[in-house]
Amino acid sequence: MDNRPIGIFDSGLGGLTVVKEVMKQLTNESIVYFGDTARVPYGNKSKSTVTKFSAQIIRFLLSKDVKAIIIACNTVNSNCAIELRELFPELMIEGVVGPGVIMASRATKNGRIGVIGTEGTVKSGRYAERLREIHPEYQIFSKACPLFVPLVEDGWTNTEVAKMVIATYLNELLEEDIDTLILGCTHYPILSEDIQAVVGKHIKLINPANETAYQMGLHLLQENIQAVAIPSYHFYVSDHKEQMQDMAKMFLGCKTPDVIEVDIEKY
Template structure:
């Protein structure tokens, strides 16, 4: 296999990063994708920054051992705390997270400089989006809101209806409904990879004139640019290319929840169970998963 034909590696603490995988498939249909959900140790958000970095390096090590050409950290918490550790551990691999692409897109989209960020509690507490936005646009007015219930709604497939709308109104009222027209944000960053699934109900609640920034799609655009600049885009003329899914625990639950994130059916047989404690970058695949035909 030539370097060009190696897969793009993607990892997350669970299934949320599948929105990034889906965006990559739509943006780059000829690229092979290898996804790892560290389901045995989720959520990362309750762990210390040191532990998050250690987990991320272990997860990336397995993907590097499978021969990836680029690493996508499809986890906001790991993007906030582990990118430097990953680049130090694997200098031979280009790495991108989801926060910087989302921040860049938000700054480009906002005419007023008033930007709202919704995220999980750990990502909101870390202030990573605020820091990234202010590095690009120092005068930005940023309001952040933790919306952790959205994660459960996405994983249960409750993407519309009265429960989803009530949760959205409860969370977003302080950012939008309770603001006068001159102080309302004009841009909303979906700062968790679960949240794009709720985009229709979020658009209804915030109303017209607010741009939703999907960090999954902006990350896919960043990856396309990185591959082009490095000259390592796939030369495969047959698409869509294969997707492989790995999990560190409960492939059956992974498959069940993944069905809410992906536009094709998933069964437990399609998910390879892996052990990060035994993995190393030098190790090859122990038992290949069955590639998805999508």
């Protein structure tokens, strides 16, 4: 058994949706979360820059003695997860793309799957690539939805404005007869009710956070490094710690403990 924490990071605060699922499923595991709020968003940055930023964050998390890492950022997963595993070969690293692909492949009946996310995630084509590794006949339809993040962060969920924006982005996907839609950004599950209202109940929404937490639990079990202690949760950002404190209730359903700002460039 191993009571060291799990490290979770994102380009901003959306990764708190993954934190919530890990807290729910892995009830004995401690968590160290880092949100790169000074340099968000990652979706419009180059692969080399995203890799550099992510490596700095992992080095910071290692300084907190984490036993494993969850990359909660879809852009990082889609662009440089392979490179990060090569840079840190001894570290257990789980992402959200693989688990999201597993969930979508289980859910689809007609093999027509939609993927929404940031520009970086969509341009990478990583979800489509992984889905076709499972079944070459899958048809994948992707759409970048850059306004979804500000809708969440500015508190416009469960409004007609949100539904109008969602419909504008997703109408072309609906014309493709998709039966499954991957929410390929950690902010998007906060919009689940609005998205479901627009696309209809016949389309299954995939929140990769659910399977990500489950897969991490399996890895910990296989390696015999599950925790048995009362968990602790620590939250770090690179800027705007007040914003995390303000938004924690939306993402986690509760207040976070103290949030600490870190000069991530030192790592």
